[in-house]
Amino acid sequence: MSEANTPQAGQALVDDERIKQISPLRKALIRPELGGMCGTVIVFFLFFIFAGDSGMFNAQGVMNWSTVSAQFALIAVGACLLMIAGEFDLSIGSMIGFAGMMIAIFGVTLGWPMWAAILVTFVLCTAIGGISGYIVVRTGLPSFIVTLAFLFILRGFTIFLPQMLERKTIIGGIRDAAEGDWLAPMFGGKILTGLFQWMGDAGIIATFERGNKMGQPVVEGIPMLIVWALFMIFLGHFILTRTQFGNWIFAAGGDAESARNSGVPVNKVKILMFMFTAFSAAVFAACQVMEFGSAGADRGLLKEFEAIIAVVIGGALLTGGYGSVIGAALGALIFGVVQQGLFFAGVESSLFRVFLGVILLFAVILNTYIRRIITGER
């Protein structure tokens, strides 16, 4: 017995049969972002060919699909971290509508200063996210059901409150109310306007040739929405891959019981991820109401599914414990480019949904295959 298990014998054992050589392809396959990277390349390649001359890749076009992608990315980051932690949030879309409506009610109907309206809304939404997380971890119910309940509860309030207070379902006048506010430009403003003006003057990007905007560049600056999206992507990726907390997120989603045995505060991690998801929905809503100048009761419909699809395209497993924020961001980029690209290419835009369904199916099949490689199941 002891003879056969000297280190040398163990070593030989290891060398000849333990270490299976895996091809670089398979090694690359088990990176969660791979699907997203390939998809991004393919999508850009196709639209370069079919819509290259349609204005999709001039300054205005780029800003167009970047903004749409950033919207997806913003909520995808939250949904991604939550999914890796092993839970779902189906109330993201309702939360967007609710948050926007609360900003409008506080800021316009009640006449609070805009910064206070925004801050209170953020606290409120994050707290609601925390409550749904608390219910999930306390009751042990599937988060699917708990957040489905919140989908209806929040949407109901979003329709009910403005009707009760203002007798309408859209509250406008947010831009006027936000005039001169210090916090509102954090969501509705644009940065690098000087640079874009200079680029317009220098002829690098097109300028308006007539009308009251004559001489101004067609793209005034980078909307804060994009800045927020990049910030959230960076933050999410950093937390997930580089911090102790990130390890806990993976552990909580990989196997909650094993994680608990090893001393990981699983419930705390999950509740915090629900709060983070709600927070990113609130950021989305704040950017949206500042841009539109109004809050509508139907805002954010189906956003929860779009977020989840972006995350899945990005390589995360629906069952938790595996995924990547960068992948989710690429999923969101694919989403935005295709949605806007079909418009530029002159394709009927309802086909976007067909594309969505097809790519979702492919992504899930690919992910299941990848999972088998990682866990060695057959």
Added chain:
Amino acid sequence: MNPEKAPIIQMRNIEKHFGSVIALAGVSVDVFPGECHCLLGDNGAGKSTFIKTMSGVHKPTKGEIMFEGTSMHFADPRDAISAGIATVHQHLAMIPLMSVSRNFFMGNEPIKNLGPLKLFDHDYANRVTMEEMKKMGINLRGPDQAVGTLSGGERQTVAIARAVHFGAKVLILDEPTSALGVRQTANVLATVDRVRKQGIAVVFITHNVRHAMAVGDRFTVLNRGKTLGTAQRGQITPEELQDLMAGGQELVALEGSLGGTV
């Protein structure tokens, strides 16, 4: 085994009642540093209850737990772990989708401070994981290899290495070989041997006499909540152990009819 050494953990007359069921009716076991103490018994003999009492999951109804000479009352498993009693469960605390190094340090992540941020020190984690795995005779492709790609025996070994790295003085292995193939079992038993030589007390729970005989220094047999005595290595034959576990009579009768194949 070594009379001059003091036992690291002494379980004295442990009784555990669950309502009207007496799971343990006065069990006494001493475990010494550097020995592999095998706890044998058939299903329902009280092995699991006994080690759960030792690791702080259950509180004994009667009896005393002496750890390093002082009486201990563990409030919960965390308490026992911080005292140095680690349990490696049959269904391990390993997450297949995570890398070996992330698993190894799960819950005990090495921290590198960057201002107020607590960063996961991946360099340190990877280096230590590779070193510890090498000590245990497992060559990884890399520290980022997922635990899911390891065999059952290797996962047990990782779990044992982790417990040892984080300062376990008593290592309780709950049926570590019961679900493994022959070669994997050999690897785990070799790991047990290696750990024992580092001076750690190993409590090895099994109902496989051959596995017990391979690494055990002393053998305690539990039957119906009582110990049937502790034997030193060499004082007892596998057949005798087997008989003790099965409660003697029935198996002897069975053995006759099966022609000595049990």
